[in-house]
Amino acid sequence: MDASALAVIEGGGVTSAEGFTAAGVHAGFRANPHKRDLALVVADEPCPTAAVFTRNVFCAAPVRRNKRVLESAVEGESCGIIRAVAVNSGNANAATGEEGLAAAEEAGRIVAEAVGCPADEVLVCSTGVIGVQLPLEPFRTGVPEVHAALSRAGGADAAAAIMTTDTVSKQCAVSFSGDAVGHLGCMFTVGGMAKGSGMIMPDMATMIAVITTDVPLTAPDARAALKRAADVSFNKVTVDSDTSTNDTCILMASGAAAPESAPFQPGSPAFQLFEAALEEVCVHLARSMAKDGEGATKLVDVHVTGACTKEDADVAARTVANSPLVKTAIAGHDANWGRIAAALGRSGAVFRQEDVDISIMGIPVCKGGLALAFDEEEALRRFEEPEIVLDINLGAGDASTTVWTCDLTHDYITINGDYRT
Amino acid sequence: MDASALAVIEGGGVTSAEGFTAAGVHAGFRANPHKRDLALVVADEPCPTAAVFTRNVFCAAPVRRNKRVLESAVEGESCGIIRAVAVNSGNANAATGEEGLAAAEEAGRIVAEAVGCPADEVLVCSTGVIGVQLPLEPFRTGVPEVHAALSRAGGADAAAAIMTTDTVSKQCAVSFSGDAVGHLGCMFTVGGMAKGSGMIMPDMATMIAVITTDVPLTAPDARAALKRAADVSFNKVTVDSDTSTNDTCILMASGAAAPESAPFQPGSPAFQLFEAALEEVCVHLARSMAKDGEGATKLVDVHVTGACTKEDADVAARTVANSPLVKTAIAGHDANWGRIAAALGRSGAVFRQEDVDISIMGIPVCKGGLALAFDEEEALRRFEEPEIVLDINLGAGDASTTVWTCDLTHDYITINGDYRT
Numbered sequence: 001m002d003a004s005a006l007a008v009i010e011g012g013g014v015t016s017a018e019g020f021t022a023a024g025v026h027a028g029f030r031a032n033p034h035k036r037d038l039a040l041v042v043a044d045e046p047c048p049t050a051a052v053f054t055r056n057v058f059c060a061a062p063v064r065r066n067k068r069v070l071e072s073a074v075e076g077e078s079c080g081i082i083r084a085v086a087v088n089s090g091n092a093n094a095a096t097g098e099e100g101l102a103a104a105e106e107a108g109r110i111v112a113e114a115v116g117c118p119a120d121e122v123l124v125c126s127t128g129v130i131g132v133q134l135p136l137e138p139f140r141t142g143v144p145e146v147h148a149a150l151s152r153a154g155g156a157d158a159a160a161a162i163m164t165t166d167t168v169s170k171q172c173a174v175s176f177s178g179d180a181v182g183h184l185g186c187m188f189t190v191g192g193m194a195k196g197s198g199m200i201m202p203d204m205a206t207m208i209a210v211i212t213t214d215v216p217l218t219a220p221d222a223r224a225a226l227k228r229a230a231d232v233s234f235n236k237v238t239v240d241s242d243t244s245t246n247d248t249c250i251l252m253a254s255g256a257a258a259p260e261s262a263p264f265q266p267g268s269p270a271f272q273l274f275e276a277a278l279e280e281v282c283v284h285l286a287r288s289m290a291k292d293g294e295g296a297t298k299l300v301d302v303h304v305t306g307a308c309t310k311e312d313a314d315v316a317a318r319t320v321a322n323s324p325l326v327k328t329a330i331a332g333h334d335a336n337w338g339r340i341a342a343a344l345g346r347s348g349a350v351f352r353q354e355d356v357d358i359s360i361m362g363i364p365v366c367k368g369g370l371a372l373a374f375d376e377e378e379a380l381r382r383f384e385e386p387e388i389v390l391d392i393n394l395g396a397g398d399a400s401t402t403v404w405t406c407d408l409t410h411d412y413i414t415i416n417g418d419y420r421t
Numbered sequence: 422m423d424a425s426a427l428a429v430i431e432g433g434g435v436t437s438a439e440g441f442t443a444a445g446v447h448a449g450f451r452a453n454p455h456k457r458d459l460a461l462v463v464a465d466e467p468c469p470t471a472a473v474f475t476r477n478v479f480c481a482a483p484v485r486r487n488k489r490v491l492e493s494a495v496e497g498e499s500c501g502i503i504r505a506v507a508v509n510s511g512n513a514n515a516a517t518g519e520e521g522l523a524a525a526e527e528a529g530r531i532v533a534e535a536v537g538c539p540a541d542e543v544l545v546c547s548t549g550v551i552g553v554q555l556p557l558e559p560f561r562t563g564v565p566e567v568h569a570a571l572s573r574a575g576g577a578d579a580a581a582a583i584m585t586t587d588t589v590s591k592q593c594a595v596s597f598s599g600d601a602v603g604h605l606g607c608m609f610t611v612g613g614m615a616k617g618s619g620m621i622m623p624d625m626a627t628m629i630a631v632i633t634t635d636v637p638l639t640a641p642d643a644r645a646a647l648k649r650a651a652d653v654s655f656n657k658v659t660v661d662s663d664t665s666t667n668d669t670c671i672l673m674a675s676g677a678a679a680p681e682s683a684p685f686q687p688g689s690p691a692f693q694l695f696e697a698a699l700e701e702v703c704v705h706l707a708r709s710m711a712k713d714g715e716g717a718t719k720l721v722d723v724h725v726t727g728a729c730t731k732e733d734a735d736v737a738a739r740t741v742a743n744s745p746l747v748k749t750a751i752a753g754h755d756a757n758w759g760r761i762a763a764a765l766g767r768s769g770a771v772f773r774q775e776d777v778d779i780s781i782m783g784i785p786v787c788k789g790g791l792a793l794a795f796d797e798e799e800a801l802r803r804f805e806e807p808e809i810v811l812d813i814n815l816g817a818g819d820a821s822t823t824v825w826t827c828d829l830t831h832d833y834i835t836i837n838g839d840y841r842t
Binding site: 055056057058059092094095096097129130131132133324325328329331332334337338339341342344345346349351352353354356366368369370371408409410412413414416417 | 476477478479480513515516517518550551552553554745746749750752753755758759760762763765766767770772773774775777787789790791792829830831833834835837838
């Protein structure tokens with residue numbers, strides 16, 4: 001698909017698509033009265049919605065509730081008709097047992113009452129500390145408040161409300177014209193928000209992302225598209241190899257940009273353009289997560305080519321991206337490619353060391369498994385860039401992938417050494 | 422086997438067993454003239470020797486050479502008749518291609534000439550930076566010097582010479598009487614030295630360990646015993662999930678404590694006692710590595726019980742032990758068991774969250790997957806201990822294991838952020 005057909009919406013987010021309002025307020029899940037901690041996204045009408053969830057066995061109560069609500073037969077995936085998504089930060093409602101599940105259900109009822117819809121048209125997500133029961137009082141007082149604040153301009157506040165250790169909020173939106181794909185005069189939009197930072201190595205979806213679109217879709221088609229997009233975006237991010245208990249990605253499709261249109265048909269030019277837009281939004285949000293990983297100073301692109309299989313490319317890139325030695329070397333601006341080689345060697349990917357080429361920021365440092373002389377001063381200069389690119393060619397086949405991560409710094413230790421205190 | 426039959430030799434090491442001398446000198450692999458960087462261990466006579474090596478595809482030149490010398494048909498394992506083991510620190514001779522292989526061969530010839538044996542009775546190990554050609558001059562000048570210094574008292578110097586980022590040298594030895602196992606009046610010894618600290622998650626053996634014994638063994642029996650001992654010791658250690666390119670563990674058996682005896686027969690009481698001694702030495706050295714992991718302030722025992730299978734127990738314990746979030750929490754003296762639960766949940770081990778119990782330093786913090794109220798002050802006090810014990814019961818079966826790791830601190834970042842500079 002021609003990416004030039006997509007236009008980035010400056011400052012766009014979860015309310016950029018037609019048919020959605022959102023807001024974010026301080027409800028009291030967190031002590032700091034200036035930190036928004038409850039987000040609400042509401043569709044003007046109930047709309048086809050898809051989700052992908054964590055596969056962590058210790059999956060949180062809201063994940064269990066949302067899976068039940070969406071009633072899917074496909075493991076780990078779900079779709080249905082949904083009106084509203086509420087997200088609280090400050091408490092993950094994970095490892096909280098039946099009491100936690102009851103709290104998630106009650107939170108859903110509180111939101112449904114405010115919105116004026118059945119509880120089963122509401123999804124509830126939680127993110128924050130694990131193993132503490134979810135307080136319901138902030139929902140009782142906060143939901144009416146956040147509902148009253150709903151607006152087309154509320155995307156930024158919603159994105160701020162789902163942050164935990166994130167240092168910046170994550171949102172983006174892209175639009176495309178329907179002119180060339182059979183929807184003359186229609187402008188379609190895909191936008192979303194996400195949170196990231198720690199406990200980030202999504203196995204299926206990621207932490208929490210809410211994406212909206214005004215494209216007309218059926219729920220199953222939305223689910224299939226979301227699964228594909230998550231696999232090349234959120235599922236390619238790793239901050240610290242720790243898959244969260246709460247990972248959830250939700251896509252809501254209002255169809256409001258072409259209210260008279262039938263749902264886009266999978267395979268059609270219109271659907272392909274939508275998929276390109278969805279992928280662009282997911283990749284943008286995913287890269288934002290890696291860039292804002294806990295303590296990170298650099299976004300790191302691990303690009304693997306020449307692998308025998310897609311699986312080999314993925315495991316090789318992921319092993320490099322998770323290596324503490326590689327990540328600390330990048331933090332130290334050290335082009336220590338030996339650590340990349342060692343990580344590749346233990347990854348399980350099939351290759352011969354004699355066939356491996358490695359470049360760091362475009363500087364070839366290893367050719368055929370051997371050290372190349374390179375200009376260390378120039379390498380140091382290139383390490384000043386905010387995005388570090390590692391190019392690895394295994395010389396074993398044609399498969400490739402990119403995994404995004406970040407460097408490992410003192411601040412990661414500081415942030416996680418006293419998270420609860 | 423009754424562990425009380427084993428006696429720890431205070432200050433014992435690689436020369437505690439009869440029939441071995443050792444020494445360690447500064448040969449010039451490292452700039453600091455006060456850092457010993459070349460170790461030599463020599464048996465009085467050629468003796469049955471076994472080794473286990475890294476399975477990293479980027480395995481180092483000395484690993485490739487030693488495998489060839491030991492000519493084993495069994496992948497990743499080798500045995501033969503060996504007279505001497507030389508180990509240099511400061512250069513790993515990894516990712517150095519044919520030139521590196523030729524350097525390893527030449528180093529072997531230099532050692533053989535000094536010792537007065539065939540080159541194929543010499544093993545050469547290297548540890549240090551990856552991707553830099555091994556200089557031979559330090560061998561040419563250092564080998565005669567280290568050979569001249571060989572003595573029964575040289576074990577400590579040898580252990581010091583193989584250190585890289587280790588802060589303490591690692592050696593130990595245990596002995597047992599042959600009286601009860603058919604070798605009246607004989608006292609047998611197993612002793613060894615090892616290095617660890619960084620790039621430590623052995624997949625087969627570990628970084629570099631040299632173990633000697635005066636028990637009479639055949640080379641294949643030594644190999645089988647070493648493989649079993651490595652699997653429950655070195656292969657259960659992880660500092661940073663990074664498997665080295667140079668992992669090597671060598672066992673030399675002089676038989677000098679019972680020169681007239683036939684080799685111990687596998688399955689016999691004498692062999693079982695030897696295996697208990699070997700395991701004790703390997704576990705001691707392995708725990709020393711975890712305790713002295715780069716930047717570590719704590720040794721961490723991750724004890725998993727109630728797993729469905731041995732593999733599940735291992736993957737669950739290893740995932741917890743490698744979790745940066747768990748390791749930083751321990752560094753921060755934070756009994757944040759939610760991170761342990763999240764790591765278990767993504768490990769791939771089969772269990773239900775409702776069945777999981779977790780204790781930290783003997784304090785139950787999670788029962789049936791739910792938070793337990795506990796005395797945070799008491800937990801903080803127990804975190805003052807140098808060894809932190811995590812007890813995890815998955816409630817799914819009867820398999821169990823222990824994996825050793827360390828906490829993740831600012832010093833790990835500092836050490837690895839500027840290793841080469």
